[in-house]
Amino acid sequence: MKHPSAESTPRRTGSPLIFGLVAVWGVVLIGSLLAAFLLRYAAVDEEYLPYFTFGINGVALLGGGWISGRRAGEKGWLYGGSVGCLYALIVILIGFLAFDAAMQIHPLAFAAGAFALGALGGIFGVNTRGA
DSSP states (O other), rough: OOOOHHHHHHOSSEEEEHHHHHHHHHHHHHHHHHHHHHHSSOOOOOOHHHHHHHHHHHOOOOOOHHHHHHHHOOOHHHHHHHHHHHHHHHHHHHIIIIIIIOOOSSSSHHHHHHHHHHHHHHHHHHHHHHO
């Protein structure tokens, strides 16, 4: 016999990881466009660009982790952290293969930070699901 609450909860289709990664890349794209407009049309110096990039990446990872954790409904830290690790891997590969550019911070530190922010977002996402 099925649990009564399982029948009333609709089953979501799709991978929480894919939805989280799409959200991360969407926020990064929009945030990068906003930063470009600020640099072009506002009195903002380029010396603040690293702060913009770290801020955009942080917000994107929190949001992507939140979406993946909320969509998964359980183990939000794992799904959010996985989104963070996948995002870090993609960014490192793009930087290495496409631009032949070294990162300003160590790639393992970047991946650990991405995992932590994604996991934190996933924890918040799971805990806001019932609300």
